[in-house]
Amino acid sequence: MNTTAGKPEGSRVIMIDGLAISVDDCPVRDVLGSVGGKWNSLMILSLAEGPRRFSQLRRLIPDISQRMLTQTLRDLQRDGYLARTVFPTKPPSVEYALTPLGRSFLELLRSLVRWSGEHHAEIRAARRIFDENGV
C-alpha cells in the first residue's frame, strides 16, 4: 500500500468524518477488499439462499473463470465469510456456505444492492451530462 521505506511506522492515523482511520491497518480497507473485488460480493449473494457446491456456483455465475471462482472462494473463506465442507464421496463434492459473519455481511450487501437499484438512473444521468459538457 505505502512503501514508507524507512519510517518507524508508528501507526499513522488520520481523522475523517469524526472517525479515526489508520493508514497502515484499516478495517474499512480490509472489508472494502471483499466488497471491491470483482466477484466477492456476487459470490456472497449467490450463497444467500443456502449452501452451494462448486459446480453449482459455476453455473450460477457463468461468466467467472475456474481460476477466479477458486480464488474468490478461498479469499472469502480466509476472511471468515464462508465455510468450506468436503464430502468424501467419489468423486468428491465440496459445499460452500455462509458463516454467521457472512450472513451479517449479506445484510450490508443487500442495502448496497437496494441503494444501487434506487439511484442507478441518477448516476447514469449525471454521467451523461458530464460527458456531454466535458469534451
Next chain:
Amino acid sequence: MNTTAGKPEGSRVIMIDGLAISVDDCPVRDVLGSVGGKWNSLMILSLAEGPRRFSQLRRLIPDISQRMLTQTLRDLQRDGYLARTVFPTKPPSVEYALTPLGRSFLELLRSLVRWSGEHHAEIRAARRIFDENGV
C-alpha cells in the same frame, strides 16, 4: 467497465438471491466502482462535514498523490456524488461538496464503516487461523 461500443449484447441477466442481475449493465457494479476504488470512499467521507478545497483535501489525506486526488474527484463528480465549484479569484480556488446523491451514499458508507469496526477483529482472527492451518 464496458465500452458498449459495438455489441448488440442482448442484456444477459442472471438471477441471484431473488435479484435480476445484468451482466452487461449492472447497477451494483457501477456503485461498486465507487466504493471499491482505493480512494473513492475515503474522499466521500472526507467531504462529510462540509465542502473542502483541493489543497484541504490533500492535507486531509496525506498519502494520496495529486494525480489520484484529481482523478478521484473527477470520477466522483462524473457519477454525481459531488459538485465542483470554481471561485474565480487569483489564484483560483475550487471547492468540492457532496451532492444529495453523495450524502445519500454517505449513509451507506457509514453503515459499512460501522460494520467494519465491529467485525474487524473477527476477520483478522479468521485470517490468522486460515493461514496457520493452511501451509
Next chain:
DNA sequence: CAGTATCCGGGAGGATACTG
C-alpha cells in the same frame, strides 16, 4: 492554488491445459 502530462511497475483477472 489547482491542476496536466508522462512514464512505469505490480497486481487483478482472463484463457487454457492438466490432475486426483
Next chain:
DNA sequence: CAGTATCCTCCCGGATACTG
C-alpha cells in the same frame, strides 16, 4: 467433480515534472 498450474494482458495507481 473440484480443483492446480502457467502464461499473459490490461489498467490501477504511484512518482515525477511541468503550467495557467
